Amino acid sequence: MAERSFASEVHKLTLGDGQEFRGEGILAITKALLQSGVGYVGGYQGAPISHLMDVLSDAQELLARLGVQFSASASEAAAAASLAASIMYPIRGAVAFKATVGTNVASDALANLASSGVTGGALIIVGEDYGEGSSIMQERSHAFAMKSQIWLLDPRPNLPSIVKAVEDGFELSEASNTPVMLEVRIRACHLHGSFIAKDNKPPAFTLRQALENPRRDVNRIVLPPASYLQERDKIARRLPAAIEFIKSRRLNEVFDGEEKTIGIIAQGGMYNGVVRALMRLGLADLWGTTRVPIYVMNVTYPLIDDEIAGFCAGKRAVLVVEEGQPDFIEQAIGSILRKRDINTALSGKDVLPMAGEYTAEVMLAGLRAFLAKAAPDLLTDRARAPNRPNVADDPRVRALERVVPPRGPGFCTGCPERPIFAAMKLVEKELGPHHVAADIGCHLFSILPPFNIGTTTMGYGLGPASAAAFNVPAGKKSISIIGDGGFWHNGLASSIGNAVYNKHDGVIVVIDNFYASATGGQDLLSSRADNRTRSTGHPITKAVEGIGVHWVRQIDRTYDVARMRDTLKEALSNSEPGPKVIVAASECMLNRQRREKPLFDKAVQGGERRVRPRFGVDEDVCTGDHACIRLSGCPSLSVKRTDDPLKDDPVAAIDDTCVGCGNCGEVADAAVLCPSFYQADIVYNPRPLERLRSRLRNAIIGFLQRRRARRHPLTTQAAPA
């Protein structure tokens, strides 16, 4: 069950001809798939693609009605491999994942798919996680498309263009027997907009028909000599077919302008940014009218040489707006112009940065620099040197640089992963630092304050594999982390099997929180929940033992910090050969709250007895040293100033968002911090007998408290008899 329910969005997928769809980009793509008669969809979650997977997962009834098969793939490789169904059969298939991490994982299958070629349209939707908010290495999918001869679409970032790109993509794929990659940037995926819908189409040829009438053609299998023929076919037949289709269907667009002597060539995804920058320079308006001609590449691979040559011919200078590095497109355009002896000056990465996101400021500066060089007369004095006072020069603003704290992501309130790293920090204090190989997932937040644990991250499910070299006799062992998501993605073989086979005696901590949490709480093989459409409940310990690990410990309550610490110490001191695997399992608190809180509220409203634990700090006892926070970082454990004039420093305080996970108390105990923490169990709808007992108890306790208060000089007046 995913973190966000899309049940209310599902009905948008049923909109018919002429109705207006309003919603997020990623949902628009989903709707476009159904309008295109897709036969099967697969994919692997991860921002910005998760919502596509989640909404499909919530829309399974609708998919079944339409005859669309949906797989929640085990990995991007599995998703890409599923496109094999389109090699021999005229079935449209689509897969989605985040790029470039997903394309990396999928590249084996993608390369094979591209070599074989397809009969049915095959669409690879990649959420390009680049720029602000990205969580991965900054690379481009472009290289994957080029190396495998996959066509790359990069539509203008508005819903109608994106939807059209999905429809065009399938046709292009079929017309050229080549898989097509549709690149959508992170902001476009989460863009709210609208488009006019069409009716959904059931697939023309079904998977069932394919299964019952299998076909094969040895020339489509990647093995010599077919593989040599396939490479030639890519160049001799598929590429020209694609170019012809792109040209005839005008997939790329020209927005002409009066200033014919210059021009801008932009990736489709850059279009809105280019127009906005031109608008700020007084050369375009909000409706897309532009003085400077723009050639928009909705297809960024292959380039259409004739179109580019035609656009550049007669122009003094063109600017290529191509985000990211290397400058594949700019180089290709240079080559086109040179070979055709077109003397248009080529600008691009000389005025725009080679690396990094083309934000609004970057785009404005780049275009201004280009125009200042190529057509200085076009810029008004104001546009050339804006006279607006820069707020950044204000000393009061500059002072903020030292004030505003960085605020990266972190573990949620009550996260079960927090105590694992608290325990690791305690072990570090006792035994010194270890080499810790981190992995991808929420647990990677351990590298940030307050934990500062983890040295490297090499890819999803590769944490323990990335410690493989540290398999030598030494005074310390390596520790590696892997989440349940990474474990099932490929970690079981790449990380655990690898360590077993190579007799690596490092410590491996598998963080099992019952979901793929970082991507939005999707279920996976070891999820505990009953999932109607998937098979869950397969324990990680069984898999680990099955692959040959002898030393396995399962901890079912990660909040037991002392046990977590002691188990880690035991693993670190064990001298048997082979990996020591600790499966630290507790449910993701975000998901748990989402599941349990409505039930709790309902029970309480129905008059049932329920106990809600939460934690607090006695401000009189707390001395404000914040040692507890350095072992927690929980959003609900914060600091506050007190009225006590004797206290210089703020004391710790727990706010009402506390979910009572117990980490504070456990840490205070395991780390021997201080006696400030208390657990308050609030009993809702207590039973009569319980109430009576409590009243008696409180009578005695209250009597003693008042007696002592009366004897005390400062409270002698305040305490009633």
Add this chain to the structure above:
Amino acid sequence: MSTSSGRAPLDTTRPLSIAIMALGGQGGGVLVDWLVALCEANGWVAQASSVPGVAQRTGATVYYIETLSVPPAARGTLRPVLGLMAAAGEVDVVVAAEWMEAGRAILRGLVTPDRTTLIASTHRAYAVVEKQTPGDGIADPVAVFEAAKSCARRLIAFDMAAVAEETRSAISAVLFGAIAASKVLPFARESYEAVIRSAGIGVEASLRGFARGYERATLPLDRWQDERPAVRPALAPVGHAAFDALVARARDQFPAPCHDMLAAGLARVVDFQDVDYGRDYLDLLAGLLALDRSIGGEARGFALTRTAAKYVALAMAYDDVYRVAELKTRGSRFSRVRREVAAAPDQLLDITDYMHPRMDEIAGSLPAPLGRFIARRPRLFRALDRLVNRGRRVRTSRLGGFLLLYALAGLRRFRRGTLRHQTEMAHRDAWLARVREAAAKNYDLALELLACRRLVKGYSDTYSRGRSKFDRVMAAAKRLEERNDAAAWVRRLREAALRDEDGAALDGALKTVESFL
């Protein structure tokens, strides 16, 4: 000059741009959904974008909306090309769901005097780097206020978390009310409320929050108001003869500038032990006052005496087992816990205290000869430690747990004879001797040495680390004593010591000191 002259001028319509700065999990997405629905319901075109990614896990994140009115007739043919991200200098409305996020928007250049209305909540959700500092790492809110006043065309700011709590709604609802009141969008209030209603979740609470937010937004914020003005307790009688005599003595004997700190200090030490202990405290301070007078303290507003009143009280009211037991069993504590966890009157409350006494604390609590006997025998000490050193969860709200702590608290009358008391007093006296010695030569240095007491806090390991930092700063102070800038250096060392747990900053500062000594 302009080549474009003589051509049809470009349309100059601009969309209204709204940037929303929020923390992951704060409901920024809800606010965006409301705003988009509001604009669309009023016939405007709206485009919203965001980059949730990992930032949704408690990190800072920005949502962005562009919206404008497009005549219905033109909607099929005329589609605006809207931006996907906020650009410096191009934002009409910046909404910040937390005060430092308002600061971040200003730093990013999103708030400019020519066009930006800044609507921000002044409450704080402290970042980890602010919270984890051993000292006071809280960022200065006034700096953000000053910058906001200087950069925003209009500033609407108040504590929206408080309003949300008061109305049992969410900050997003209060912000939505403030946006409505700001009139940055030309829509009627009813239209906003209709959007909340049609969203269908928590409607009543959201409408309450919206209404209060709307009201509050109309009050100007001209001056930054500290949420907690400094408390200055009065030296006043409480109705207990012996204590009131001490109060009278303090008022007579000490100059007025010291009275507030003396009131706080006297109350603390008497609360810690008894009236006699309060007398000891005043005796000690009387001695320091005499010294203060003799070295021209009057001209300094008796800063030495006032500072000593604060830190001597802290040194005398140290945190031992008896003190903790006492604080945990008080009636006032029970009612405070009820308040803090917001338990309703008809709900029962069980309190469990997390304690972890070690042999160190136990030995300290024993009569000094016995404590010392054990402390001097490491093997015995370790054996006993194995016996006692474990986490103990005491159910203070149940009779068993309560009586245990209550009885323990009652033993405080024997405190003066404990090993811990003797150690603490010896430490206090050595420290004050150093202060006295320095005072004669360098008044400011004496003040700084007094303030070094701030380093001694926490329990067990944290306490030991604090003590060790204290000792290192005091040792360095000794070597700096003859220099004119000794006070400034001691302050720097103390501040460095409070910056991180392991004392890395202090090590660095000490190295600097070494370099010129």
